[in-house]
Amino acid sequence: MHPSLEYALVGLVAALGTFLCTPLARQIATRWGAVAKPRDRDVHAVDTPRLGGVALLAGFAVAMLVAHALPTLRATFANGSEIAGVLAGGLIICALGVLDDRYELDSLTKFAGQVSAAAVMSIVGGIQLLYVYVPWGDIGTIPLDRDASVELTILLTVLTVNAINFIDGLDGLAAGITAIQGIAFFGYSYHLAQIGNTDIALAPTLICAGLVGACVGFLPHNFAAARIFMGDSGAMLIGLLLSAGATTASSQADPQSLGIKGALPLYLPLILPLAVLALPLFDLLLAVIRRLSRGQSPFAPDKEHLHHRLMDLGHSHRRAVLLMYFWSAVLAFGAVAMSFSSGPWLVLAVVAALLTAGLLVTAIPRLRSARL
16 A cells, blocks of 8 residues: 555544544533533533544544554654654643543643643653754754753644644634644655655654544534534644644754755745744734733633634634635645745745735625725
8 A cells, every 4th residue: 555545544544533433522521511601702602512632532543553553654653652652642631621621720730731741742752853954154953952852842832732722712713724734744744755765654744644634523523513612622632733743744854964955945844833833823922912911811811813803804603714724724835835846936926816815805894894
């Protein structure tokens, strides 16, 4: 079986596993009382079960078991402990989220749990940023020592976890955007392995395949109108998995050692994570600045996230989600396409045209109201 088909099988298993486990998670959440009741800042009007993260973790874990039995992808487990570290960290952060979905833990407890899960993933699994490429001057690649690698990885993981958690405010939003981001990192990692003549069975590619499948399998239950929310158990879990895929993909190979020509590919370890995660990280940054300026905790909830603002402009629930999908896809796939294209300026022109079209579509409700 071709490696691409093995990855497709892993994604399919993750999707089916998550899809089939979600109704069970919904029943457990309802009986246990892990239910989201409508609040002023929420957009849902009825009590909705949480604990979607349990189904997401189950689907991802089953997919990893299948990958371990496949002829090519089993090498991923023999070459390192990344998958074991991801599963251990995922179990910790999902358990933390389950408790929060039921009892609504305070922000300090959740932060400590996020750091612990990220540390386990980094130390046990060896998922660490091994170097930083500085594209200006003659500095080039700067290797990081173990302490710096672990600390930086934990920081980036916690940021990603909270960024995904912050955008989880509309039905299907977090799962869909994470699936888009996972596809982008999968494409980058798979292509980098091909041009670098390295083993095609790599941890970042496998992690992203399982993550994308799990998110896709959850969407039928979660897209508007949602019958279940992923809750913090799901949002923090997919944030951790996305961070693991991004970290290992960015550290998987030194662009200088691959003989990649041109300047843009050499910037990839810097620009790809930022471009792919631009939307949730931008929303996180705005939320922190907004809340600190009011003297509030950075984790204090409000109803001023990007998706809320789109609805305030006049977009429907579903249209706001689809617009966020569009923005995320343009930034993520545009970054990957520019990095490996022989004609990056053409890609830039296409991305600019799509961004312009997106701005016009986003502004349509405001333009209509202005005409009236």
